[in-house]
Amino acid sequence: MGKQMTEMLKGTLEGIVLAILSAQPAYGYEITARLREQGFADIAEGTVYALLVRIERNGLVEVEKVPSEKGPPRKVYSLNTLGQAYLEEFWTTWGFLAERLGQLKEEGK
Amino acid sequence: MGKQMTEMLKGTLEGIVLAILSAQPAYGYEITARLREQGFADIAEGTVYALLVRIERNGLVEVEKVPSEKGPPRKVYSLNTLGQAYLEEFWTTWGFLAERLGQLKEEGK
């Protein structure tokens, strides 16, 4: 992956995953696959799992173990109240940044 | 500063500063002031100077020492060809990310 993208994902990848979970509960492998579909082709599984561990530790999600037909049991994550609030804060922060950068980009033409 | 903003700035702050330098050459103290004007109120001077050292080390800028009426000589930075190319790459990366996130935000309504 490009180095710029790697750095830019810091802080935003968490929001992206929270947004995905906000739409509907999901487990790690599924989230990784969905990210790949959406164009984030190079995000490693390990990255997603580490992120999920972190947001669970921070109390943003509820976890339920669900047996899988193929492979080990799935850990299904769903956003709780704190997670929802955190996600809204994320959108606010993102909105501010996107507005500033949009302006800067316009000025540069 | 909010923790989310701190993390989100990783990767983007560099692009922001390069964009500022693209408009016109500037020195560290000036860049910090301009950032504050543009709403990035809590970005410390130390952060900006560290970033300038890095982009100079990476060969993205030219540096000229200019005596100041008040205080130590200024180090005026200007974007060179490599810096311009890097900035364009930044806008491409940013554009991709902004598009994805915009879509995710829409879906979440």
Next chain:
DNA sequence: ACTAGTACATAGTAACACTGAATAGTGACG
């Protein structure tokens, strides 16, 4: 038995922004 696909976990690394302080020059004010 072997392979492929599913599913999760983790130790070590690199990069970045922040904190907090230090250094240094100039001008104004009492």
Next chain:
DNA sequence: CGTCACTATTCAGTGTTACTATGTACTAGT
């Protein structure tokens, strides 16, 4: 003259994050 305020740069130490590179484990098909 001393010291305060403003300008201007530097740097050591810290915390957070995503990436790399594995390892573990379960199931189904050949």
